[in-house]
Amino acid sequence: MPSDARAPLGLKLAAFGGLAFLLAPIALIFLYAFSTEEKSFQWPPPGFTLKWIGVTLERTDLWEALVLSLKVAAISTALALVLGTLTAAAVARSRFFGRETISLLVILPIALPGIITGISLRSAFSLLDIPFSTWTIVLGHATFCIVIVYNNAVARFRRTSGALIDAAMDLGADGLQTFRLVVLPNIATALLAGGMLAFALSFDEVIVTTFTAGNQATLPIWMLEELVRPRQRPVTNVVAMAVVLVTVLPILAAYYLTRDGEHTAGADR
Amino acid sequence: MSRAAAAPAIFAPRAGLAAGLADWVLLHPRMFVFLLVLPITLWLGIVYIGALIALLIQSFFSIDEFSGMVVREFTLKTYGELFRPYNLDIILRTVAMAAAVTAAAAVLAFPIAYFAARYARGKWKALFYIGVMLPLWSSYLVKVYAWKLVLAREGILNWLFAKAHLTWLLDAVLAIPVIGGNSLSVSYAGTFLVFLYIWLPYMIIPVQAALERVPGPLLEAAADLGATPRQSFSLVLLPLALPGIAAGSIFTFSLTLGDYIVPQIVGNSRLFIGQAVYTQQGTAGNIPLAAAFTVVPIAIMGLYLWGARRMGAFDAL
Amino acid sequence: MTDAVTFRGVSRHFGSVKAVDAVDLSIRDGEFFAMLGPSGSGKTTCLRLIAGFEQPDAGHIAIFGEAAEGVPPYRRNVNTVFQSYALFPHMNVRDNVAFGLRVRGIGRAARHRAAEEALAQVELAGFGGRRAGELSGGQRQRVALARALINKPRVVLLDEPLGALDLKLREQMQEELRSLQRTLGLTFVFVTHDQDEALSMADRIAVFAEGRIRQVGSAEDIYRRPSSRFVADFVGSSNVLPADLAGAGPAGRWASLRPEDVLLDPAGREATVTARAFHGRVTKLTLDFGGQALIALVPAREAVPEPGATARISWDPARVHVMEPGA
Incomplete structure (x- = not known):
């Protein structure tokens, strides 16, 4: 509903005020990462320094948490890519008994509060005597990452004409060639975008993880402990800044990928 | 491109196991769909739903008060415990907080969404997009942490109030019973602010999507027919934005109901549902009560979704 | 072959x-x-x-x-x-x-x-x-x-x-x-x-x-x-009328007559013009022919009667196609 009219002043103030409310706290993170103050959250910062970045880089516990987080996010994303794409293909391309149930099932882990997913997985692990490991974390993460990949893939499958698959087979491509030469290139950007979002979500997840990690620490778990019992504020400040950068950059990339995909995949319809 | 005289009308099958398998699948489309949905059915349908059901079943067990062991016999006793004043307070407190956060988010989101949908152009449009997406996708914990910085006694908010000679106003707010407290970071007012900040983007996006779909000439038509700006807003714009607000409220309400980290970090010692679940299953070791507590947000959200659906919220998702 | x-x-x-x-x-x-x-x-x-x-x-x-x-x-x-x-x-x-x-x-x-x-x-x-x-x-x-x-x-x-x-x-x-x-x-x-x-x-x-x-x-x-x-109707929207009315066959059978085969003929039978539409090369006349609606396509150069007027029409019986019974 774009309009060429000028916005009323009150609306403008409210809108930009709201935007400032949304962005200011994040900007604050970047400032505090360079503060010289180490015992409190003093504002304005008494001075600025780069030394905490160096201190943070030398912390082995942080590196271990980071490696675990990356490992979990990578495996969960890979699993979610396979499961989400297969499900999206079935739901978008055909009608079958239970189709509605499956599309509901996929969004359930994200629709229900994370604490419910977390506690039910934990009690299932303890009922079945499954010890905590990287794989228990992955199980929880992949469960809610599937929906992210699924949503991206299902939208792309719906936009991509089914006649393309017919055309490929008509021209002599067998099932595998059709997948490799036509299906995959057409959904690739959607999968990349979905994969990035899933990765970011997994990398950041804390609620389900507190139930499925046992005494392993992912980066968010490390942060949570710092939040509950602050011990090393300057290091936490730097980690917070790094986490913002790591999660936001893939999001921006994913946005540009799906935006471009809109005219390539829909061109023939 | 002249025609090959002896070209067959039908070619021989491709060699190889994979090609043969792919052929078989192509000629049995139902089997193909079955194979596609098999993994998700096993994973979510059996592992995930199975875990949820197992949890639900445990809510019908009870705990032996002397030994602390779970008694595996069907009883509604654990659900009865939810209605003890202490536990009932937890539930009401959480629902009240979720409702307050949802209402405030709707009020705050509307001008942002409306401006972005109707007036923002080019780089302003991009700024509003980033302005909503950045906090949406930034790490949840980092956002909570940022508010710890903002609300700290030595932090920026107190400093701003002091600079503006408004410290008296802040003190007056903190002096209000129930929502106030010693400082913002240990009061309901603080908890509310953090919740509002964290879930606000989830409200803006569906409201903006709903408003983008309102044809511009519609408002001009309203003005043309003699509606004042106030009437245009309440008679045309608001009803059309309502499905978006309802959709956004599903997120703000549900996410607040289930959260246990925000009130733990910014707030006083009184529990919310999420914290109750966490302490019951963890330190207290009372899995049946924890399970019964998780049923509360599910039931509330079930009711809420039913109502939202009647308002057309799902069309705006 | x-x-x-x-x-x-x-x-x-x-x-x-x-x-x-x-x-x-x-x-x-x-x-x-x-x-x-x-x-x-x-x-x-x-x-x-x-x-x-x-x-x-x-x-x-x-x-x-x-x-x-x-x-x-x-x-x-x-x-x-x-x-x-x-x-x-x-x-x-x-x-x-x-x-x-x-x-x-x-x-x-x-x-x-x-x-x-x-x-x-x-x-x-x-x-x-x-x-x-x-x-x-x-x-x-x-x-x-x-x-x-x-x-x-x-x-x-x-x-x-x-x-x-x-x-x-x-x-x-x-x-x-x-x-x-x-x-x-x-x-x-x-x-x-x-x-x-x-x-x-x-x-x-x-x-x-x-x-x-x-x-x-x-x-x-x-x-x-x-x-x-x-088929008569779908391919070229033909007039379908009782064969006896078309003067080409026994009662109880249907016959098709192409609109362009309906001619204006001063010596022909009477019909009332109910509508007229100019289509460039041809003019389309809708006629009431003894209670049966008929469409005629007349070359534009011919003089065409007004709606409400009487037109005289004829056709070559060889142009009428009588369909099989029950078709």
């Missing part, structure tokens, strides 16, 4: 919908065959059965005498020009055209050369590097055609290939398709809902309705001698 495509009692049902219902059909080698019918009449499903996208629930399909049931599309030496062209959006024009050769393992240089030749044949030489999205509708249509022809198929299927083009371009493409088909000597099977297109292009036409074939014959046959009221 073996027929190009044969259907024997072929049915394809989707749930309770009988998309194709016990169809018998023979398409001869080298002919331009049109499948004509309203949407949902089963013509496109028949095409998809030939291509192999659908498998019959009952009956037999043969392509040049070889049984085609259970054969996936890629093993059939049959290629399709799709309704929306279905060009691959992630490939340029050259790779689209060369796709059929690529999946058959032809090397890059050879298939690119063949693609350029095929593009030249459809007058798109030099367009190989472009993306499908950069082409006009008519150009995409030609690319789709070149892509379908590059494998040198035995049968070419065309699914409403001209539907998306504007009138002028459509007429031009009709001629081009016709002459291409003659030059190549291939069997073309063409699906359309446009009777003019079918009449002007096809050697033979099958008229479809509700999953069944109502009539197969030459354009002349279908137009002049419709076998049923449906």
Whole structure:
């Protein structure tokens, strides 16, 4: 509903005020990462320094948490890519008994509060005597990452004409060639975008993880402990800044990928 | 491109196991769909739903008060415990907080969404997009942490109030019973602010999507027919934005109901549902009560979704 | 000589919908065959059965005498020009055209050369590097055609290939398709809902309705001698009237009379003009002829009576086609 009219002043103030409310706290993170103050959250910062970045880089516990987080996010994303794409293909391309149930099932882990997913997985692990490991974390993460990949893939499958698959087979491509030469290139950007979002979500997840990690620490778990019992504020400040950068950059990339995909995949319809 | 005289009308099958398998699948489309949905059915349908059901079943067990062991016999006793004043307070407190956060988010989101949908152009449009997406996708914990910085006694908010000679106003707010407290970071007012900040983007996006779909000439038509700006807003714009607000409220309400980290970090010692679940299953070791507590947000959200659906919220998702 | 495509009692049902219902059909080698019918009449499903996208629930399909049931599309030496062209959006024009050769393992240089030749044949030489999205509708249509022809198929299927083009371009493409088909000597099977297109292009036409074939014959046959009221009405909206009223047969039978065969004749019988519409080359008169509505198409140069006036009309009884009883 774009309009060429000028916005009323009150609306403008409210809108930009709201935007400032949304962005200011994040900007604050970047400032505090360079503060010289180490015992409190003093504002304005008494001075600025780069030394905490160096201190943070030398912390082995942080590196271990980071490696675990990356490992979990990578495996969960890979699993979610396979499961989400297969499900999206079935739901978008055909009608079958239970189709509605499956599309509901996929969004359930994200629709229900994370604490419910977390506690039910934990009690299932303890009922079945499954010890905590990287794989228990992955199980929880992949469960809610599937929906992210699924949503991206299902939208792309719906936009991509089914006649393309017919055309490929008509021209002599067998099932595998059709997948490799036509299906995959057409959904690739959607999968990349979905994969990035899933990765970011997994990398950041804390609620389900507190139930499925046992005494392993992912980066968010490390942060949570710092939040509950602050011990090393300057290091936490730097980690917070790094986490913002790591999660936001893939999001921006994913946005540009799906935006471009809109005219390539829909061109023939 | 002249025609090959002896070209067959039908070619021989491709060699190889994979090609043969792919052929078989192509000629049995139902089997193909079955194979596609098999993994998700096993994973979510059996592992995930199975875990949820197992949890639900445990809510019908009870705990032996002397030994602390779970008694595996069907009883509604654990659900009865939810209605003890202490536990009932937890539930009401959480629902009240979720409702307050949802209402405030709707009020705050509307001008942002409306401006972005109707007036923002080019780089302003991009700024509003980033302005909503950045906090949406930034790490949840980092956002909570940022508010710890903002609300700290030595932090920026107190400093701003002091600079503006408004410290008296802040003190007056903190002096209000129930929502106030010693400082913002240990009061309901603080908890509310953090919740509002964290879930606000989830409200803006569906409201903006709903408003983008309102044809511009519609408002001009309203003005043309003699509606004042106030009437245009309440008679045309608001009803059309309502499905978006309802959709956004599903997120703000549900996410607040289930959260246990925000009130733990910014707030006083009184529990919310999420914290109750966490302490019951963890330190207290009372899995049946924890399970019964998780049923509360599910039931509330079930009711809420039913109502939202009647308002057309799902069309705006 | 073996027929190009044969259907024997072929049915394809989707749930309770009988998309194709016990169809018998023979398409001869080298002919331009049109499948004509309203949407949902089963013509496109028949095409998809030939291509192999659908498998019959009952009956037999043969392509040049070889049984085609259970054969996936890629093993059939049959290629399709799709309704929306279905060009691959992630490939340029050259790779689209060369796709059929690529999946058959032809090397890059050879298939690119063949693609350029095929593009030249459809007058798109030099367009190989472009993306499908950069082409006009008519150009995409030609690319789709070149892509379908590059494998040198035995049968070419065309699914409403001209539907998306504007009138002028459509007429031009009709001629081009016709002459291409003659030059190549291939069997073309063409699906359309446009009777003019079918009449002007096809050697033979099958008229479809509700999953069944109502009539197969030459354009002349279908137009002049419709076998049923449906065919008479669908192909060129004929006047259908009782045979005795038309003066051409016994009571109780139906007859069809083409609007252009109704002539203004001072010595003719009386009818009342109820409406008049100017259509350029012809004027369309709606007449009340003894309680029976009649349409007449009169050349524009003739003087035409006003609505409400009496017109005198006649026709050559040889032009009246009396249908079989019960049709």
